[in-house]
Amino acid sequence: MKQRFFDDLFKARKVRQMNERKTAINNITLHTKIAKSNVNFAFSKPHIFYHNTRDEMPSYALSELKELNSCSLSSDEAQNKFNGLLAEARKNYYERTKQKIQTKDEKLRISAVININENHTLADVERVAKKIEEKFGIQVIQCAIHRDERHFLKNENDEYVLDERGNRIWDLNLHAHIEFFALDKNGINRYKKRDWYKMGKELQDIGASELGMERGKDYAKSGQKAPKGLNRRQYATKRAIEDRQKVKIKDLNAINNELREHLKQSGANRSDYAKLEQEKKRITPKD
Known part of the structure; x- marks a missing residue:
């Protein structure tokens, strides 16, 4: 078990090195982010065990990164x-x-798809799976980590998002899968979707606690409505654009403060400050 942990941790670090090397060669920016905890459930697809082990390689995964994935059981073992x-x-x-x-x-x-970061290992995912099993009665079948998926970021208009040099941006899609059996040992169905929707807060708490991640926004506590569901690519694109806007706004605020200090030292009047604020508002990225 100890050796498997170190092997998996090595894979988690290796995927970053390989991607950085490939992006440098191809002159492509690699978008990095610290994901927030997120656990989503849905009924499994028929081929899910083969998808998790990569016996069936999806078109959006990179075969040269396949070896960096981790899986607790082979497809045959999971089926058995x-x-x-x-x-x-x-x-x-x-x-x-x-x-x-x-x-x-x-x-x-039923399948759970979980956000992870580069440092997470299969042992971390199995710990989350065990907690969910103990809490809700569904039984763990298979756990997997996928580190071989990425895509070029696009905006809402299906256009590529470019970096400051005009290059396209690669976004790593690091995530884990946990496959569960919906019945407990007595044959009682422990997964009824309408009930699990209500228990979503507890699931997010488990994910954040066991993985040591920042919890996603608690919409129930804030009184706001949760956004409509996005698929993984839409969600990643949305987050990337938001992250880049935050960086731009941060830089813009720093420049604005410098200019205000310059106006102050120059003895500027109220009209000068108003013009500066007007210009800042004009070039600030819109939500």
Whole structure:
């Protein structure tokens, strides 16, 4: 276990070095960010075990980075574990109720996609999975980390976001998958979507606590409505644009302060200050 931890930590650091080398060669900016904790659940796709192990390589993943991924079980091992959990649940449920489980097979597997940062390992993800299992009764099947996905950032108009040199920007899509079995050992369905939507706050708390990450915004506490769901690419693009705007605003404020100090030393009047504020407002990025 100790050796696996160090191997996985090495992979987490290696992906940064490989990407920086490739971006330098291709004259491409690499967008980095410290992600906030986020845990999203959905019913699993039929091929999810193969997706997680990369037995089925998606078009948006880079084959040369495949070796940097981590997975707790092979696709066959995960499928066998699912089959075993299902057989146990069916047996126990029938012994208790003398009835068969009514939940459809496609509703028995659920996937959690979790934000991670470069330092996180498979052991960290497995710790989150265990906490969720203990708290809510769903059973862990497979955990995986994907470090081989990235894309060129685009804005809302489907145009590439460029850096100060006019180069396109690569955004790493670091994330983890946890596959769960929806029934507990007694065959009781522990995943009903309407209930889990209400329990979202607890899930985000678990993710933030176990991964040592800043928690995502608590919309319930702030009284604001949560934004409509975005897919991973839309979310990454939105965050990248926001980050770049924050940097620009920070630089702009620094320049504005210098100019105000210069006006002060020059004995400027109120009209001069008003013109400066007007110009600052004109060039400040809009939300």
